[in-house]
Each structure stands twice: as C-alpha cells, then as structure tokens.
Amino acid sequence: xxxxxxxxxxxxxxxxxxxxxxxxxxxxxxxxxxxxxxxxxxxxxxxxxxxxxxxxxxxxxxxxxxxxxxxxxxxxxxxxxxxxxxxxxxxxxxxxxxxxxxxxxxxxxxxxxxxxxxxxxxxxxxxxxxxxxxxxxxxxxxxxxxxxxxxxxxxxxxxxxxxxxxxxxxxxxxxxxxxxxxxxxxxxxxxxxxxxxxxxxxxxxxxxxxxxxxxxxxxxxxxxxxxxxxxxxxxxxxxxxxxxxxxxxxxxxxxxxxxxxxxxxxxxxxxxxxxxxxxxxxxxxxxxxxxxxxxxxxxxxxxxxxxxxxxxxxxxxxxxxxxxxxxxxxxxxxxxxxxxxxxxxxxxxxxxxxxxxxxxxxxxxxxxxxxxxxxxxxxxxxxxxxxxxxxxxxxxxxxxxxxxxxxxxxxxxxxxxxxxxxxxxxxxxxxxxxxxxxxxxxxxxxxxxxxxxxxxxxxxxxxxxxxxxxxxxxxxxxxxxxxxxxxxxxxxxxxxxxxxxxxxxxxxxxxxxxxxxxxxxxxxxxxxxxxxxxxxxxxxxxxxxxxxxxxxxxxxxxxxxxxxxxxxxxxxxxxxxxxxxxxxxxxxxxxxxxxxxxxxxxxxxxxxxxxxxxxxxxxxxxxxxxxxxxxxxxxxxxxxxxxxxxxxxxxxxxxxxxxx
Amino acid sequence: xxxxxxxxxxxxxxxxxxxxxxxxxxxxxxxxxxxxxxxxxxxxxxxxxxxxxxxxxxxxxxxxxxxxxxxxxxxxxxxxxxxx
Numbered sequence: 001x002x003x004x005x006x007x008x009x010x011x012x013x014x015x016x017x018x019x020x021x022x023x024x025x026x027x028x029x030x031x032x033x034x035x036x037x038x039x040x041x042x043x044x045x046x047x048x049x050x051x052x053x054x055x056x057x058x059x060x061x062x063x064x065x066x067x068x069x070x071x072x073x074x075x076x077x078x079x080x081x082x083x084x085x086x087x088x089x090x091x092x093x094x095x096x097x098x099x100x101x102x103x104x105x106x107x108x109x110x111x112x113x114x115x116x117x118x119x120x121x122x123x124x125x126x127x128x129x130x131x132x133x134x135x136x137x138x139x140x141x142x143x144x145x146x147x148x149x150x151x152x153x154x155x156x157x158x159x160x161x162x163x164x165x166x167x168x169x170x171x172x173x174x175x176x177x178x179x180x181x182x183x184x185x186x187x188x189x190x191x192x193x194x195x196x197x198x199x200x201x202x203x204x205x206x207x208x209x210x211x212x213x214x215x216x217x218x219x220x221x222x223x224x225x226x227x228x229x230x231x232x233x234x235x236x237x238x239x240x241x242x243x244x245x246x247x248x249x250x251x252x253x254x255x256x257x258x259x260x261x262x263x264x265x266x267x268x269x270x271x272x273x274x275x276x277x278x279x280x281x282x283x284x285x286x287x288x289x290x291x292x293x294x295x296x297x298x299x300x301x302x303x304x305x306x307x308x309x310x311x312x313x314x315x316x317x318x319x320x321x322x323x324x325x326x327x328x329x330x331x332x333x334x335x336x337x338x339x340x341x342x343x344x345x346x347x348x349x350x351x352x353x354x355x356x357x358x359x360x361x362x363x364x365x366x367x368x369x370x371x372x373x374x375x376x377x378x379x380x381x382x383x384x385x386x387x388x389x390x391x392x393x394x395x396x397x398x399x400x401x402x403x404x405x406x407x408x409x410x411x412x413x414x415x416x417x418x419x420x421x422x423x424x425x426x427x428x429x430x431x432x433x434x435x436x437x438x439x440x441x442x443x444x445x446x447x448x449x450x451x452x453x454x455x456x457x458x459x460x461x462x463x464x465x466x467x468x469x470x471x472x473x474x475x476x477x478x479x480x481x482x483x484x485x486x487x488x489x490x491x492x493x494x495x496x497x498x499x500x501x502x503x504x505x506x507x508x509x510x511x512x513x514x515x516x517x518x519x520x521x522x523x524x525x526x527x528x529x530x531x532x533x534x535x536x537x538x539x540x541x542x543x544x545x546x547x548x549x550x551x552x553x554x555x556x557x558x559x560x561x562x563x564x565x566x567x568x569x570x571x572x573x574x575x576x577x578x579x580x581x582x583x584x585x586x587x588x589x590x591x592x593x594x595x596x597x598x599x600x601x602x603x604x605x606x607x608x609x610x611x612x613x614x615x616x617x618x619x620x621x622x623x624x625x626x627x628x629x630x631x632x633x634x635x636x637x638x639x640x641x642x643x644x645x646x647x648x649x650x651x652x653x654x655x656x657x658x659x660x
Numbered sequence: 661x662x663x664x665x666x667x668x669x670x671x672x673x674x675x676x677x678x679x680x681x682x683x684x685x686x687x688x689x690x691x692x693x694x695x696x697x698x699x700x701x702x703x704x705x706x707x708x709x710x711x712x713x714x715x716x717x718x719x720x721x722x723x724x725x726x727x728x729x730x731x732x733x734x735x736x737x738x739x740x741x742x743x744x
Contacts, residue, residue: 057698061691090724091700227685230697234705234724247725259711268714362729366715369731375718399695468692468734470699473711473720473727 001047003154004072006099007083008092009054010474012111015483016083016141017051020151036393045155049081056091058098060201063396072102073187079154080106086116086123086138087475089245090237093132097167097233100132101190105161108136109150114143120248127244135159142480165189168232172196175217182210197226255355255475262356268363275356280443283344283385283417289424291339299332318522322511325576330507330569331499341417341495344386345488351382353483355474365469371451372458374398374469377407381450384414388617390491391416392624400467406457408624409634410450412613415442418564422608425568429588430601438602442609449610449645502615503569506562510555510570526574526592531555545603545646547654548595557607563614599653603646610642667742672719672735674709680740681706687737700724701738 007013018025021040038051052071053064060066072080080099084092089110099106110123129136137153139146153159166173179192183205194202196214206214214225221228262271282288303324310320351357357379365375376398384391391411398404415423423442427435513531517524526532535551542554556570575590587593596604612618612635622631674680682705687693700723701707710727711720718731 057694059694059698061694088724088726091726094698094700226690226694227697227702230694231702231704234700234702263711263714265714362718362720363713363715365729365731366713366717369717468695469718469729469731470695470734471718471729472699473729 001045001078002076003042003047003049003079003081004077004104005049005051005081005083006068006072006095007054007111008056008085008095010472011054011083011085011092012141013051013054013083015480016109016111016139016147017049018483018486019141019144019147020049042151042154044151047154055095057095060199062399066201072099072104073185073190077102077104079159080104081109081154082106083109083111083141086110086112086121087119089123090234090241093237093240094233096132096134097236098190100134100162100165100167101193102187103189104187105159106134107150107153107159108132108134109141110136110138111141113138113145114140119253122246124244124246128240129160131240131244132162133160133164134162142483167236168229171217171220172228172232175213178213179210182207193229197229253475258476259359262359263363272360272363275351279344279347279351279385283340283347288340288343288420291343292336292421292424295336295339296332299328299335303328303332318515321515322508325573326507326511327504329573329576330510330566331504332569335496335499336421336565338492338495340420341386342488342492344417345491346484348383348386349484349487350479353477353479355476357382358471358473361471362473368454369469371454372403372462372467373406373410373454374400374403374467376469376471377403377410380407380411381414384411384416386417387491387495388412388414388416388613389620392617392620395624399470402458402462403467405625405630406454406462408621409457409637410453412617412621412638413446413450413453413610415446415609416564416613416617418614419609421565421568423605425571425587426596426601426605430596430598442605445606446609449641453641503563503566506559506566507569507573510559510566510573514574531574541643542607545607545643545650546595546600547597547650548600550592550595552592553596553604557604557611560608561612561615561618563616564608567608597654597657599650599657602653603650606649607642607646610645611639612642613638668739669742670736671707671709671721671738671740672732674740674742676709676712679706679708679743681743682738682740684739685737686739687734692734696730696734696738699728701728706743707740 005013005017017038017040020042022043024043025038025040027036027038036053040049040051041047042049050071052068055062055065055068058065058069058072071077080102082096082099084096096106096108116123123138125136125138135153135158137146137150139150141147168176175196176189176192179195180188183191183195185191185205191202191205195206195210196217198214218225261267306328307320307324310323351360360382361375361378363375364378368375368377377395379397380391380395383394388411391414392408395404395407395411398407423439427438431438510531513534514526514529515522515524516530517528518530518533532551535555536549538554538558539549539551542557543549546553552571552574556567556574559566559570571587571593575587575593588596613621618631618635621634622628625631625634668683669680671680671682682701682703684703685693685696685701687696705723707721707723709719710722713719713729718729719735720727720729721735722728
C-alpha cells in the first residue's frame, strides 16, 4: 500500500512523518527537480508513505504544488493522509476540498489538538466527518497523542471512502457531472474541475464536447471560473465550519503579545540585531572558536597516533604520508568546525521552529524590496551562514521568479561556515587584536556587495518587473527538542558524508599531485611536483591581488571549488611539506606562504569569500536556477566580481600601507 | 485612482484593528490572483488589519483564523468595504 502525506506548510507534517516512520526513511529528489522527496515505511506495517512538499493548494503556478498534483494524479496512490492544523481549519480544509476530488480515500489527521484545546476551539467531529464523508482523527504529533490510533486505522482499513461529494452550487455540480463521463481518467471529478478552471496543464483533455460545457458555464457566471471555484470552495468550508467548529473570538493571544514586542516599531530592529549577534557569538565567535581548538587538538593527536602506528607496522613512507598528510590532514581540516556547524544548525533550527524567522522576513522585506529582493531572501542568507546548499534550496519559498534567481546567485556571497576557517586563519594571524573587527568587516562587506549587486541586477537585467510577497505569519511555538535534534542530526550527517566522500577524494588527489612529479616519482622536492606545475600557470591570475607569483596560494584558492575549507586544508598540507615546524603558525612561518602581507591577506580572503562556491553549492545553483547556462552565468559573475574586488582591495590596502 | 463608492477603499488603506469585507480582486496577474484566492482572500471574506511592519510595509492581515503578510502594492489591488 502506498500512502501520500499531504498538508500545508507549518502543519506539523514533518513531525508526523518522523513519528510514523521512525528511522525508516529514504531521502531523494523528485524526478527532474530538487524538491526533497522523502519516503518511509510506517512502523509495524509494510505501508510506504511519501512526504509531499508543504502546500496550500494544487494550483499549476508553483513547483511544489505541481509536483504534488502530478504525483497524486498520475501515480498509484492508495490513501491520502491529509494533515490539518486544528488552529486554522478553514484555510487547511481548502486543500482538503481539492484532495477529496481525487478518486483516492482521504484520512484527515487533525493535528495540534493540544493547542486547539487550550485555545478553546471545539470540534463536532461527527458532523465534520459526515459533511466531508471522510475519516477524521484528532492527534497531536508533538505530544504523540493518538498517533497509535491513526496507524491502527490505516492498518485495519477502517475509514470512510469519501464517495459523497457536493461542494459547489447546483450549476457547477451539474456541469461537473456532465464532464465526468467525457474524460478518460480515474480521477474524473478532479479533472472536470481542472478543465472548468481552464487549468493550463490540463488543456489537452479539453474536447469539443467539454469546451461547449465550459464556455456555457463561463457565459452564465460572467466571471473567471478559477475565482468562482475558489469562492465556492471557501463558501462550502464556511458552511461546514459554522456547523462543526466552535471558536472563541478575538482573544489577545500570546502570539499577539509577543509580536507587540518583537515587531514593535522601535524595538524590532535592535532585538533582531541582538539575536543575530548572539548567533554569531555562539557559532562563529568565541564559543565556536573554542570548539575548533578542541577538535583540532583531537585530530592532531589522531594524526600522530596513526603516524607511529603505521610506522610500527612497517608501512612504506608513501603510505604513511597518504594517510596522515593526505587523508587525515584534509578531512580533519573540515571536521574541525563540525561542532561549530552543529551550534549554527541548532540556532537556525530554533529561529525557524519558534516562528521568529518568518518575523524577520516580514519586517525586513521593506529593505530588501528596495533593492529588488524579498524579505524571504533573508532566510537563505541566514541559513547560508551555515551552508550555501540548504540555503540555496530554501530560496524556493520565494514566490517571485526574479527575486528567487537573484537570491540564489547572491546567497553564496554570505560567509558560510566553510569559509570561516579561511577568515579565522588570515584575520587571526595578520590582524591580531583586531581580528574580530576584521571578521565582522567581511560580513559587512558581504552584505554591502549583496545589496548593491541586487540593486544593479534589478535595474539593469530585470528592469521594470514588479513582484509580490506572500507569507503566512505562523504563531510563536515553543521549540520541540525532538524535532530540532532530528533536523540538526540530518544536516550534520550530510556534512560528514561529504567530508567522507568528496573531501576525502580531493585530499587524496591533492596529496598525489603534491607528492609526485610527472615521472611519478615519490618524495620529490615540492617545487617540482605536479601541483606546483599547475599552480605556476594559475599564479598569473592571482598576481594582481597577491603581489607575488605564488603557485601554492593559487592552487589552494582553486581548491575552494571542492570545498572552501579545503583552501586552508591545502595550505596546511603544502606548508607541512616545506617546513617541519609543528608549533606556532605553521602556515605563515613556512617559506612558501611567508610573502603574505595584511593587504594581500585581506584580498585573498575577499577572493575566497566571493568567488564561485564549492561544487556542492554550484550543483544546488544548477538545479534551482533550472539550466546549466544560468549556472555558468552565476559562477562567472561571482568569480569575476571576486577577482575585481580582491584586486581593488589589495591595491587600496597597499596604498594605505605606503602612506602609513 | 479609481472613484469608489461610499465606504469602499483598498485593503492597504485600512487602519490598524479595522475590519473590512473583500469586494473584488483587481489583479491581472493570474498566478498572483490564484495564490491570493488559495490563501483565502475570496469575495465576501472578512479581514482584519492586524500588524504593520516596523518600516511601514508589508502589512499583516488576519483572515480565516490565521495571519497573512502582504505588500502594500498588492493590497492596493484588493477592493474592500470597511465594516468597523
């Protein structure tokens, strides 16, 4: 049996999915698009459940809704499990009225009953079930209430089959009845409604006979049929609501009280800045920095232990080097900031689940609107301080195509956690006491560049287009520990997987190129290695921002393509080859990187910050932008801008150094 | 500016706490209009102007038991009749 899980965003769908399936999940993408596709097996059964994207409707206008309706319409689905937020039944049932039109039984999980109870919302379930002719189970996914019953109901198959349907007025229902036998599909009623709506994606089903019925209807109503149908659906829901739902009206809820503070005209921005400061203090600042040191120590210890272990068992020098200098040094450089990343993931998850993230989008929209972005762009930008990949994917919530594209292209400019080690390394060494200030200046720099790039793009590339902003403002919720733990672990795990695959492979490749020359001789002088050869060609590109032809810095920067932290990893590997100082700052005390000055250090940071992101993020851009051509445009734009900015920074910096 | 009947205005002109009934959606963009319909802004629905963003735009309205944020420019195109 195959079950589709459908519901609005914020309906608690994901929590219920995790509860129903436990660890029995697979994550992939929908065919052709990057929207996440989660499949699981319901505990204690062999029923497959598919988590569809959170949607409000089955319209043809958004990617998520399109995927959902294509899946429901074209694939074999035996049951739809529709999750509804009991605190906003009216809007939730709108999607239900569309699901009921498919020839598939629907069970409604009336979720968040605990909150509805507290708020004094009462349901006459019997009437509600009768009106919709479907089985309704009140549950609370968060409190795990009644979920067992839900599974039992599905297992036994004891649910209504929603055969009786009469939602629209007489004329419409008559027309639907006439169209139904004329279409060749299992979901005749669903399709009949779609052709009446003049849905663009179902035009191929319109025969002359159907056309006649639809145009007759249009003449009768003299209005857009899409609107008539929406009106009728809500009219029916209002009727059902009046009969079966009782709610107290106009209470000043906790959310309103909190919003009086968080959205206060004078307090909103200072509170936001305070919260953001807290996030960076914990993730990127002193606390995060401390965790890096701890892990660094552990990995250093592991390297030494592995070194002596391998030497003791009699491994050949090149094998020892491969494991210690290649694998452990490369992957270790990335693992260093896993704790930092986990802190950041926890904080972002907190901002999202409490409902504060939506507020940020709400009150900053005005600023972003000015430069042609959306308040929703802020979500990718904040998530982007962790990792660009999920950030680029989260740009999907932006309704407007232009705003979405611009956000996707600009998100990689945000210093992601993988760029932090670069900043920490250079700022720490060259700017000493002022390293905090210098790191902060880079964030500030990034914001300025994002806003001005957006402004230019909006006024040059996408001239004269208007856009809109539609955002549901959810209620404040206490965070659920279980949900956050799940969310953070999933993200952290995918990071570790990447370190174990892409980064490991890249580290081995770098180690190979650096350890061998073109005659494949091991242990050659580093200047005659293969890596040095490629680097020397590249070094001309980097000369204007470094003031030095450095093959080592050039190859390291290029490795940012694999993963930004690999820049530091590569520098560590190369420096390790040329000096055997284990203490102090190995990288900048080594002859090979000794040429760096404050100006070239800052310029090098700027280049790495703005240039093309890692392959993971480029892949995400490719999928979200839709075409390879747009991806190349984005990558060239980013790298070109990075080069120009870095050269400017270096020369201005050098000028200042001369004057001082 | 179109001439409107007595008591009629656009949704963007409501004051904080005011309620109004939606009369008409004057939106030509099909995708946007459908989106608003899907979110429950249908003819006859009663909405309440709830919160204004600290910078004056967007605006948060309450309808059908939940809250929705929209920009002033879009609210301009929704014609309403003020109730209270």
